[in-house]
Amino acid sequence: MxxxxxxxxxxxxxxxxxxxxxxxxxxxxxxxxxxxxxxxxxxxxxxxxxxxxxxxxxxxxxxxxxxxxxxxxxxxxxxxxxxxxxxxxxxxxxxxxxxxxxxxxxxxxxxxxxxxxxxxxxxxxxxxxxxxxxxxxxxxxxxxxxxxxxxxxxxxxxxxxxxxxxxxxxxxxxxxxxxxxxxxxxxxxxxxxxxxxxxxxxxxxxxxxxxxxxxxxxxxxxxxxxxxxxxxxxxxxxxxxxxxxxxxxxxxxxxxxxxxxxxxxxxxxxxxxxxxxxxxxxxxxxxxxxxxxxxxxxxxxxxxxxxxxxxxxxxxxxxxxxxxxxxxKQQRLKIKGVTLYPKTIENAILGIKDVVNYQIEAVTGENQSDRVILRVGSLRTEAELRPELTEHLRAKARVTPELVIESPEAVNERLTEGGSRKAVTFKDRRSTEAANERLQG
Ligand SMILES: [Zn+2]
Known part of the structure; x- marks a missing residue:
């Protein structure tokens, strides 16, 4: 060298x-x-x-x-x-x-x-x-x-x-x-x-x-x-x-x-x-x-x-x-015409108090577009947390995925589903067909 x-x-x-x-x-x-x-x-x-x-x-x-x-x-x-x-x-x-x-x-x-x-x-x-x-x-x-x-x-x-x-x-x-x-x-x-x-x-x-x-x-x-x-x-x-x-x-x-x-x-x-x-x-x-x-x-x-x-x-x-x-590249999401990555969503909710854990799930929606569900584990009630989360996501990620607020235990179960050793914060359940199309642009 x-x-x-x-x-x-x-x-x-x-x-x-x-x-x-x-x-x-x-x-x-x-x-x-x-x-x-x-x-x-x-x-x-x-x-x-x-x-x-x-x-x-x-x-x-x-x-x-x-x-x-x-x-x-x-x-x-x-x-x-x-x-x-x-x-x-x-x-x-x-x-x-x-x-x-x-x-x-x-x-x-x-x-x-x-x-x-x-x-x-x-x-x-x-x-x-x-x-x-x-x-x-x-x-x-x-x-x-x-x-x-x-x-x-x-x-x-x-x-x-x-x-x-x-x-x-x-x-x-x-x-x-x-x-x-x-x-x-x-x-x-x-x-x-x-x-x-x-x-x-x-x-x-x-x-x-x-x-x-x-x-x-x-x-x-x-x-x-x-x-x-x-x-x-x-x-x-x-x-x-x-x-x-x-x-x-x-x-x-x-x-x-x-x-x-x-x-x-x-x-x-x-x-x-x-x-x-x-x-x-x-x-x-x-x-x-x-x-x-x-x-x-x-x-x-x-x-x-x-x-x-x-x-x-x-x-x-x-x-x-x-x-x-x-x-x-493989994780790229498209929500209502906006292109973004799971990391952007993760970052947007990072500083929010009382968010214990979360998982982002992507599924193939209508017309091969992406449906993104954000599950948040928190001890706070839905009525308290939802407005704050929605506002944060809109401001920092420019999108509002479908929000589901659950108990931290329920989210934790999803994170370790299938015996995964590492918490799976992004679950990609989109169809292979749509994925191929996506990768080819
Ligand atoms: Zn320099």
Whole structure:
């Protein structure tokens, strides 16, 4: 792996020159080693010579999640004995996919995270409390751990322990920063209140937050971000990581979108027909990984909806930035002509007092349109809660799904229906037919 120091501060032209070179390296690599891409090149009458740089990327068809799942090990571009670690996607949508990493890929992952932490203002010597899991084939926990050590910072590998243990370790070790999932930070804030602890007194100066978005499309804090910052102060940095790409995007201190690492990934945002979109236009994020040995991906459709920005950031970096992830493509809802994602509804009701739990259910309604039912578990009466909920949804999500107010126990039963280990807050019962139509636009 080659480290292109300060590449983000280079001119857009220089960044492109580096990406052109790394892309041709990638094409040369996969065309000789990846069974999957060998087939794709043959079927599309492409030779490595046809791809001279980023401008030729469009000649190569997209790789989908489905492709990666179906031909998983055909993507392997290194000998089996060179594999050092196997990670997997969470499988929240469909079966998990395995990603095999070589020693060089593990170093690349650490380099990616080392750089991301410096964007958030971390320095050698800083101690970080890692509250996300480091096992179960989960890539992010390992990435943070290795990245911080590569930076010369220190780590306390705490993982998802109970809040008492988290507070105890934070008080004793006095970390500079924390790495966590936003909703876990919110959970900690609530627990702190019960324990009469002011979260701000914990002395945390940086919170690097993964897994969920804390910004809205205008890059301001969304309700989840607001609640976390209300409790802990404005110490939050949003990041977006993707297992398949072995890469993350992160905010800099300007908090003006999530920076990409141009020597590790080429990012595109495309519309329903696969046409590349311009700055600020919302579509699906597509990634081409650079400098990966084990399982490189070309034009991988992530299923995540966002937009890109290519202008110079206030921090002086010229690396492409993406907005927050607005939702998952497959989960897109259409209510009375308004397109939105379950996350928008979740965020709208997040701050409402006495909402204990909830589940959003989508079914296929008349004329193949979506019917969305929001079940809220609360001890408050229907007459008290309904007007507040309706108003919040209209203001923050611009829609009013069908509202059902039930007991928290009844909602809880739905959340764990079928023995699911993870609470299913979005239940998609829409017909396959309608789903196919939806995905084709
Ligand atoms: Zn920046």
């Amino acid at each position: 080659i480290e292109f120091d300060l590449i983000d501060f280079s001119s857009p032209g220089d960044i492109k020159t580096v990406q052109d070179r790394l892309l041709t390296d990638l094409i040369g690599h996969v065309s000789g080693t990846s069974q999957y891409y060998k087939n794709i090149f043959r079927q599309n009458h492409l030779t490595p010579d046809d791809i001279k740089g980023v401008d030729d990327l469009h000649k190569i068809p997209f790789t989908t999640r489905d492709d990666l799942q179906r031909y998983n090990w055909d993507f392997l571009s290194a000998p089996r004995h060179a594999v050092r670690e196997i990670v997997s996607t969470t499988g929240t949508t469909g079966e998990p996919q395995f990603i095999a990493m070589t020693g060089s890929d593990i170093d690349r992952l650490a380099y990616n995270e080392q750089r991301s932490f410096t964007y958030a203002g971390a320095n050698p010597g800083d101690l970080f409390h890692i509250a996300v899991t480091g096992d179960n084939l989960f890539i992010a926990g390992a990435a943070y751990y290795r990245g911080l050590i590569r930076l010369g910072a220190a780590v306390a590998r705490v993982g998802p322990q109970n809040t008492i243990r988290q507070f105890d370790l934070i008080k004793k070790l006095q970390p500079f920063g924390i790495v966590a999932v936003p909703s876990f930070m919110l959970h900690m804030a609530r627990a702190a209140r019960e324990l009469k602890i002011n979260p701000r007194d914990l002395g945390l100066q940086k919170a690097v937050l993964i897994g969920e978005s804390i910004r809205d499309a205008s890059l301001r804090s969304n309700p989840l971000g607001e609640l976390v910052e209300e409790a802990f102060g404005e110490i939050c940095y949003s990041t977006y990581g993707i297992t398949e790409g072995q890469v993350s995007f992160c905010e800099c201190v300007q908090k003006n979108g999530l920076h990409s690492h141009p020597d590790l990934v080429i990012a595109e945002v495309v519309d329903e027909e696969g046409k590349p979109l311009g700055d600020g236009e919302t579509g699906e994020l597509v990634l081409t990984t650079l400098q990966i040995e084990g399982m490189p991906l070309i034009r991988y459709k992530t299923g995540d909806i966002t937009f890109k920005t290519t202008n110079t950031c206030k921090c002086g970096r010229n690396s492409l930035r993406i907005g927050p992830i607005i939702g998952r």
